[in-house]
Amino acid sequence: MAKTKITLKIAQEIANRFKAGEKRQDVYKDYPFNQSSVLYALKRYGLWFKKYETKPTPNIQAVLDHREMLENGSISARELAIKIGCTPVYISVLAKKHNIKLYYSKHRGRGKGTTDEVSQQVLDHLVEHGGTVNSAARDLGIGSSRVQQAVRSYARRIGFDTAPYRIAHQRFGLWKILPGTPEPCYTADYRVDALCTGCNTVHSVLIGNLRSGASSGCHHCNRYKGDIQVRCVETSEVFRSIHSLSEELNLKYQKVRMTLRDEGIFEYLGFSYIFET
Ligand SMILES: [Zn+2]
Numbered sequence: 594m595a596k597t598k599i600t601l602k603i604a605q606e607i608a609n610r611f612k613a614g615e616k617r618q619d620v621y622k623d624y625p626f627n628q629s630s631v632l633y634a635l636k637r638y639g640l641w642f643k644k645y646e647t648k649p650t651p652n653i654q655a656v657l658d659h660r661e662m663l664e665n666g667s668i669s670a671r672e673l674a675i676k677i678g679c680t681p682v683y684i685s686v687l688a689k690k691h692n693i694k695l696y697y698s699k700h701r702g703r704g705k706g707t708t709d710e711v712s713q714q715v716l717d718h719l720v721e722h723g724g725t726v727n728s729a730a731r732d733l734g735i736g737s738s739r740v741q742q743a744v745r746s747y748a749r750r751i752g753f754d755t756a757p758y759r760i761a762h763q764r765f766g767l768w769k770i771l772p773g774t775p776e777p778c779y780t781a782d783y784r785v786d787a788l789c790t791g792c793n794t795v796h797s798v799l800i801g802n803l804r805s806g807a808s809s810g811c812h813h814c815n816r817y818k819g820d821i822q823v824r825c826v827e828t829s830e831v832f833r834s835i836h837s838l839s840e841e842l843n844l845k846y847q848k849v850r851m852t853l854r855d856e857g858i859f860e861y862l863g864f865s866y867i868f869e870t
Pocket residue numbers: 789790791792793794810811812813814815
């Protein structure tokens with residue numbers, strides 16, 4: 594690295610670029626100095642400010658854009674997280690950093706612990722999305738252990754059993770697991786009720802078969818496994834198979850198939866595709 598002295602002129606130039614909101618890294622790479630010498634020079638010339646406004650990242654921007662909605666509860670941390678592709682926990686971290694009071698944490702009551710109302714919201718979320726008390730609370734952006742404990746004791750108090758929702762709503766191919774208590778079956782497997790979304794019928798299935806991919810729908814629907822039809826929600830266009838859809842969109846078959854299998858929906862360029870039922 595060249596041993597050039599950072600003159601006042603250069604330091605000012607760098608400071609101005611910081612001020613204009615350029616990314617630090619982009620600025621540094623235009624100069625032959627290492628970062629600490631730049632910082633030292635800026636301080637020396639009195640040009641150093643702790644907070645040059647840097648452009649917020651897309652995630653931060655999204656959280657800031659949803660400030661009001663996050664505060665009045667019209668969007669939850671989970672919903673926003675899904676929308677922008679990060680975790681609910683990260684949303685609550687960013688919210689805290691930018692002084693946004695998440696609706697759900699604001700309404701858990703101060704000092705008096707978690708209110709019943711909030712506990713009920715967590716349970717409602719659990720019923721709707723499946724998982725555990727902990728994951729539901731995290732999804733809502735209020736996953737502290739204090740809240741989780743309060744929700745569990747509230748559930749006990751009102752006689753609500755959370756166990757049947759642990760794997761509920763998970764999707765495997767056409768299968769969607771229904772709330773219920775898995776019954777032990779054979780040596781290491783469990784039987785549970787699942788809905789075949791291919792034909793809307795309920796069957797008792799072995800979880801092991803679902804997880805291994807051995808079964809991806811009821812016998813009737815499995816017969817046509819090779820070509821399960823896919824429908825575009827927006828245009829109602831029906832594709833005769835995942836194959837023809839991926840060819841049409843010029844995408845990798847596996848990617849489309851895995852997403853449809855795991856999430857039950859595939860979204861691309863503003864269109865969403867689901868298994869034709
Ligand atoms: Zn079926």
